[in-house]
């Protein structure tokens with residue numbers, strides 16, 4: 378019986394909770410096992426338990442230095458709000474995007490390439506601000522090689538300038554400063570440089586080694602100089618990529634295009650991306666149908682450090698996802714199945730934890746209830762058959778006070794019983810003949826009359842009829858709504874029943 382009760386309550390507490398959905402029969406089995414109870418699931422789980430084989434894709438071990446070929450740096454633009462990050466990116470994207478002769482309109486695809494007349498290139502991530510930077514970093518895609526810190530010459534170093542510096546430092550990414558808005562009448566380059574030194578950016582003009590290029594993003598002044606400075610910085614960093622073998626890339630942006638379907642922009646990190654490649658990213662797969670740049674020009678090959686928009690995704694990958702090339706569509710499907718199963722397992726683990734917590738909570742409540750019942754059992758004096766107990770005199774042991782307690786709610790009843798428990802001394806025995814939640818009833822009166830007890834009503838109404846009957850039966854009903862006052866009353870009652878002191 379106890380077990381049936383337990384199971385029923387467990388069911389109500391745990392399994393009917395809308396937040397705990399059992400999606401896996403194994404979760405239920407484990408939950409029962411961990412509860413230590415002897416319970417059995419009757420019936421068969423509908424899904425067959427499948428043996429899982431690890432089928433996942435991983436990046437290759439890092440290439441050796443000899444395999445590296447020079448590659449463009451990948452640059453993120455950061456800085457204080459309104460200092461000109463967006464304007465700078467727009468200017469760069471529109472003035473110097475690769476193959477201008479194609480005459481296409483540049484679009485925001487998440488990353489673009491800027492090529493100098495010399496042929497040297499820089500890849501810019503096209504989402505300004507540190508939110509994007511930290512989002513990518515949080516997902517493990519540390520693809521930024523250099524941060525361009527935009528500082529407006531008319532405003533100088535501000536709060537988010539410092540925040541950007543902190544983030545770049547944390548990721549160990551070198552900084553190059555673009556002192557912007559030099560066309561503004563209020564521009565003060567010298568002051569801005571001084572402020573930068575004060576926050577630890579040692580600019581070249583003041584004897585340091587950080588390049589600071591004065592520009593006007595609005596007037597498109599010195600943009601080539603900025604790009605050249607980035608290329609110089611990249612040479613110092615000796616950036617190199619391995620253009621051979623299976624492709625590894627990072628998703629910087631993804632979207633659903635009304636005509637081209639699911640597309641995403643990546644920056645290639647290893648290998649050379651080509652049409653027809655089979656790719657996986659998270660739980661998404663693609664057979665590359667087309668590769669395009671920010672002007673929608675088709676690209677035949679995308680080597681490391683270069684961005685490209687990929688068409689041909691069956692599902693939409695997420696920014697920050699790692700893209701890996703695999704041999705076949707069959708393998709890609711298997712990998713995705715494996716990853717989906719992993720996800721499901723993780724979800725099940727979370728469910729299991731929630732259920733375990735519920736079970737523990739339930740166990741605690743169950744134990745507390747048992748304890749309470751035991752304690753109340755100690756109170757209750759069960760007379761055999763109706764009898765009128767006389768108030769005990771000192772010859773037969775301590776006198777006793779029969780009491781009946783009625784309270785408004787469980788909580789207050791428990792509290793009262795708790796306190797009464799402590800007054801159960803050897804001088805006068807408290808005899809709890811009856812207790813309960815609810816108003817005083819005829820039955821309470823009869824009990825009180827039989828035991829010559831006192832009814833304590835806590836926070837409950839006593840009907841006029843009951844009051845009249847009580848008077849007739851000479852049963853005292855004491856109404857209280859403050860626990861300590863009720864207890865004081867009990868004490869007085871006890872004192873009144875004690876034999877006078879000699």
Ligand code: GDP
Pocket residue numbers: 456457458459460461462463464465505557558559560561592593594595596
């Ligand atoms: P973001 O918040 O850093 O992306 O800043 P925006 O690019 O949106 O620029 C903020 C404001 O500064 C806009 O009104 C721009 O037109 C202006 N601005 C940006 N660059 C320059 C510049 O080189 N010179 C001047 N005078 N204004 C600029």
